[in-house]
Amino acid sequence: MKTRIGIAGSGYIGRGLLFALGGSEEFDVTAVLTRTDPSTRPDFPRPDLMTRSLEQFLEMSDLVVECSGDVVHATQVVDAALEAGCPVVTIDAEMHVTTGSYFVGKGYLTEAEGDQPGCLAALAEDAVAMGFQPLVYGNIKGFLNHKPTPEEMEYWGAKQGITMPRVVSFTDGTKLQIEQTLTANGLGATIAVDGLLGPQVDVLQEAIEQLVAGAAGRPIADYVLSSALPPGVFIIATHGQYACQRQYLRNYKLGDGPYYLLLRPYHLCHLEVPKTLRRVMAGGPPLLNNSPCPEVSVAAVAKRDLRPGHSIACGIGSFDVRGIAVKFAGQPSHCPVGLLHDATIVRSVEEGQLLTMEDVELPDSLAVRAWTTIVERVAACQGHTA
Secondary structure, eight states: OOEEEEEEOOSHHHHHHHHHHTTOSSEEEEEEEOSSOGGGOTTSSOGGGEESOHHHHHHTOSEEEEOOOOHHHHHHHHHHHHHTTOOEEEOOHHHIIIIIHHHTTSSOEEEOSSSHHHHHHHHHHHHHHTTEEEEEEEEEEOOOOSSOOHHHHHHHHHHHTOOHHHHHHHHSSHHHHHHHHHHHHHTTOBOSSTTOOOOBOSSGGGGHHHHHHHHTTSOEEEEEEOSSSOSOEEEEEEETTHHHHHHHHHHTTSOSOSSEEEEEOOOOGGGGHHHHHHHHHTTOOOSOOOOSSOSEEEEEEESSOBOTTOEEEESTTOSSEEEEEEETTTOTTBOBGGGOEEEEEOSOBOTTOBOBGGGEEOOOOHHHHHHHHHHHHHHHHHHHHO
16 A cells, blocks of 8 residues: 655645656655645646645645745644654755754654755765764855845746745855754754855865864864855765775775765755655654754844834745854854744844844744744753753
């Protein structure tokens, strides 16, 4: 009998995943949760699968794939699915770094292979199995513009078939910072500096020295900026048997060490999700989550001066703020960019300034309450380790 898959999200990734699972001998997409009117969605290939009822959606699903990219909505979906005893696979790093830690231990929740964090987690599993000790978990970014214009984003959104907020979050680096925050928290790493190092290079090997120095002996998540490199992920690692494996690794074209570069030159988003679905059904452990007590978060930074009374419909992908990775210990009162939904500015914030929770008014939601619980848990963890 096929496993019934419910897809929460009817956008770019949800549509692609529906195509990817079509004709599968293992999985059958039986429901698609949407907040849109199915009668107005000629772009969606199976409107007959669409439902706006979360209850009905869960009744029709053995396993949920959450890929809406909307933190507040995703938090509600994950909460209901786990409460119903349904395992959840996500392509939603935004949810993980904002509220995901609240759910760790409440049921089966994992990020999927496909986006960079899941691909890095899978690459790390392979690396460790071969005796490597990861020191840098790296993301390859081709282009950054912290303050893109609406005209630029309209052009690229239309060209790539992606919504305006998504293309903005890719361009201004928010998505990248979110991905590497999830990677750091989920793989027991940290970050070298707030906002990450992000060396700009033409050849990946050129970044090894700077990234290793930034790690200072403890694993970090970071990235390189290069239009010449493939859009994949990489790990810089040492090897636990360096003395006796050095000659072999040299012959295998990895160089002379002691730092070795393991490159995965692609990530294929929704096409890789079935690998994680099989992992879940085989009884494997979660591939990646944000950990119950995260060290790193993604703070909102003002792209322009913001005055009291200004409304922010959604922080991720906006022209008001962008997100940067920060350590909780250094910014304990920061406002996470993923929590900015229907938010109102209550204190003036200057361009380039980190927003704090005191700077904004947020409507009540499970996401806000979950964040409060996470902050309290992090404070307790920090006090315990101090």
